[in-house]
Amino acid sequence: MEHSPSLLLSNHRSLWLFVIIVLKALIPSFIQKWSKKQKLKLPPGPKPWPMVGNLPEMLANKPAHRWIHNLMKQMNTEIACIRLGNTYVIPVTCPTIARQFLSEHDATFASRSLTTCTDLVTSGYLTTILVPFGDQWKKMKKILTTALLSSQKHLWLHDRRTEEADNLIFYVYNKSKTVNNGVAAGLVNIRSVARHYCGNVIRKIVFGTRYFGKGRKDGGPSFEEKEHVDSIFVLLKYVYAFSISDYIPCLRRLDLDGHQKKVKEALKVIKKYHDPIVEGRVKQWNDLPKIEEEDWLDILISLKDANNNPLLTLEEINAQIVEIMIAAVDNPSNAFEWALAEMINQPNLLQRAIEELDSVVGNERLVQESxxxxxxxxxxxxxxAFRLHPMAPFNPPHVSISDTTVGNYFIPKGSHVILSRRELGRNPKVWNEPLQFKPERHLKCDNGSNVVLTEPNLRFVSFSTGRRGCPGVTLGTTMTVMLFARLLHGFTWTAPPNVSKINLVESNDDLNLAEPLMAVAKPRCIMYASLASSECTLFQIQ
Structure with a gap:
């Protein structure tokens, strides 16, 4: 069938009319978006090199967190943009801007970065904290919040936590009576004690045991527990370290900075202890008709999907347990070590804490969670301690899932937003005398009523906030306060002999004390429940 020339001309006119209408509708929107991007600038930052960005400067100025903080101070900015490879890294030191990212734009910045070390630790992103936004994260977060960290489960495991708080006192009491290699009695490595208390609590909650081996009669860690906790802190050191391989993916196989090797070695140690327990428990659940749940591992194994099949694979269980261990041991132990160092240098603070404890608890029983x-x-x-001496310089990266605008700056999709724990807590616009350890400032902020460890306004970072906020606030608070309260109530603490003042110097590589805190413990007049016998003996040191 042939069409007449007039009909063809009419069709062409209709087509062009349609195109013109569409363009008229789309062009203004395109121009508006384009002009908006042109007007909005990236946050201020150093001029990047082609291809590699600011990686040369980062590598020449280790550790990276000090370079970033010094750079921001030199530029007099509280938000910056540093290009590492093709990745925009956006550090933030202002609470107001931080709240915009994690409150107003929380949904946009709810993902995580993909790194070689997080891939290894999470067994290919099977967990919660370190996993990008998506179905797996939603699944695992729901399990954490409802199956493991509910108020009911917290109460259920109360006795397990109390056992480890009792063991803490028992172990330090034994240390206070011991003379080693001619060193005066009572000299205690606070870092070791605090870290192993946290390790004991989380092992008891997850596996139902304090020890992987035979254990020690004095309540202290054996070789197995020392190796386990040390390996956890290796993972913490490298999980979000600034690695060149993460910004130039083609170099990942080379492992130029050695991070992957160290993480693999640490994971090998951890799995040596975890895997036999997990596999043995799974076998028990498969072989026996009914097992009563006694710890978190039992819960993870017993979870079922809609078809009554196991909800979690063995790989998911193992990976999530590793992540739980990482999340539990660092903040409480670091906070207590720094706080005690500061308080020994300010004895009036120690005295005020003891007076409060004696007033609330008395001197004939131990502190309880109640x-x-x-x-x-x-x-x-x-x-x-969380404010002035955070465990890590930055929180885990919040990755933008789309282009957006924050604080009149253009933030491209894929940017890594990192809140500076160190500088948020030391921001002079927020805190008076920010470098001074002054606990009383928090009593004023909270009017002295029920002080909490959370900080939703992000004036410092404890448990963060938003979709990526820590779901274990109750457990983390309990572990932290019991560590502080038991050791401050149970013992008087002084600097070692011939030391007039604790040296409050940070390590060159991280934010820990440069040297583990050594302090002398003297038992106070308190009823000590010895775990070695059923008797209660009243110890009093004059």
């Missing part, structure tokens, strides 16, 4: 709401000054000391 006392926590009334221990406001002790909690203020913990808050101040």
């Amino acid at each position: 006392d926590i709401p009334k221990l406001n000054f002790v909690k203020a000391c913990a808050r101040e």
Whole structure:
């Protein structure tokens, strides 16, 4: 069938009319978006090199976190943009801007970065904290919040936590009576004690055991527990370290900075202890008709999907347990070590904490979790340690899932937003005398009523906030306050002999004390329940 020339001309006119209408509708929107991107600038930052960005400067100025903070101070900015490879890294030191990222734009910045070390630790992103936004994250977060960290489960495991708080006192009491290699009795490595208390608590909650081996009669860690906790801290050191391989993916196989090797070695140690327990427990659940749940591992194994099949694979269980261990041991132990160092140098703070504890608890029993709401000054000391001496320089990266605007700056899709724990807590616009350890500032902020360790306004970072906020606030708070309260109530603490003042110097590589805190412990007049016998003996040191 042939069409007449007039009909063809009419069709062409209709087509062109349609195109013109569409263009008229789309062009203004395109121009508006294009002009908006042209007007909005990236946050200020150093001029990047082609291809590699600012990686040369980062590698020449290790550690990277000090370089970033010094750079921001030189530029007099509280938000910056540093291009590493093709990745925009956006550090933030201002609470107001931080809240915009994690509150107003929380959904946009709810993902995580993909790194070689997080891939290894999570067994290919099977967990929660370190996993990008998506179905796996939603699945695992729901399990954490409802199956493991509910208020009911917290109460269920109360006795397990109390056992480890009792063991803490028992172990330090034994250390206070021991003379080693001619060193005066009572000299205690606070870093070791605090880290192993946290390790004991989380092992008891997850596996139902303090020890992987035979254990020790004095309540202290054996070789197995030392190796386990040390390996966890290796993972913490490298999981979000600034690695060149993460910004130039073609170099990942080369492992130029050695991070992958160290993470693999640490994981090998951890799995040596975890895997036999997990596999043995799975076999028990498969072989026996009914097993009563006794710990988190039992819960993870017993979870079922809609078809009554196991909800989690063995790989998911193992990976999630590793991540739980990482999340539990660092903040409480670091906070107590720094806080005690500061308080030994300011004896009036130690005295005030002891007076509060004696007033609330007395001197004939040990601190219990039920006392926590009334221990406001002790909690203020913990808050101040989180503020002034955070465990890590930055929180885990929040990755933008789309282009957006924050604080009148253009933030491209894929940017890594990192909140500076160190500088948020030391921001002079927010905190008076920011470099001074002054717990009383938190009593004023909270009017002295039920001080809490959370900080939703991001004036410092404890448990973060938003979709990526820590779901274990109750457990983390309990572990932290019990560590502080038991050791401050149970012992007097002084500097070692011939040391007039604790040296409060940070390590060159991280934010830990440069040297583990050594302090002399003297038992106070308190009823000590010895775990070695059923008797209670009253010890009093004059």
